Amino acid sequence: MAEKIKFRPHHFMCTLGFRGKGYSLGFVRNYKKIAQQLNDNEETQIEVVQFMDSICSACPNKIDEIVCKTQDKISKLDAAHSAALSLKVGDIFTWKQAKEHIKKNMSVEKFHTACHGCSWKEYGVCQQSLENLIEQP
Template sequence: MTIRLRAHHLLCLLTYVGKGYSPAFTANYDGIAERLSRGEDILFVSGPDDICAPLLGEPEPHCLRDSAAERDRQAGDDVEGLLARPIRDGVRLDLDAATLMRLRLAFSAGHVRKACGGCEWSGLCGTVASGGYRNTRLQRPVETQNCPF
């Protein structure tokens, strides 16, 4: 199977510790983190993705706002620069342990955080990153030596 993901949610997954907008949202997010931890790949999409699904029944889901699309653009640009590969609608990514480590190192250093500006979760994400990503739900088997996480 494949996880449909918008670009800025790739960054959100790096620090996800089980907190969210509602119990349904959190349960869905936990399931997605578990599937990615087992090795499912990512298909980048524009607009609402598998993480957004529980919010789409709300009267005005924030995932449909222009601000979410702008976060996607910023995250896509940052991650594309880091990984030297396209991060846009229709592109697939295998989030292996080495790629996850590279993303987390860059996130901790602030190199891929433009999309986080003004986000209500930014403080929590910064705390999780500075704490070495302890208790994050997305975990991959360590395939490389000297992984700091």
């Protein structure tokens, strides 16, 4: 079995809205690889983790395996997403299950609360991706 992809809580919504943009070329390449793997095989397993995850591994803001340059902001986003999506460290989902979990637990109203302070929110792609997911039968 393939190794699980590790996600901190806020990366579920980030991945839903990912459009190939990011903090650096290395970060974008890594994230594209992860997103492609999930979209090619929705049965890929994702494990919820508390600190640095598979996406963070190539982030230029990463200081070490626990802390990033914007740790306070990221910790607040993770806490808000854990609450909104009813996630806990150690939870395991396939990407297919994760999308159903997002659809069931995240509303546009909750999105605005959970993603408050995220610099990517203003672009609207995450909200649009959430709305598209919610509208799917």
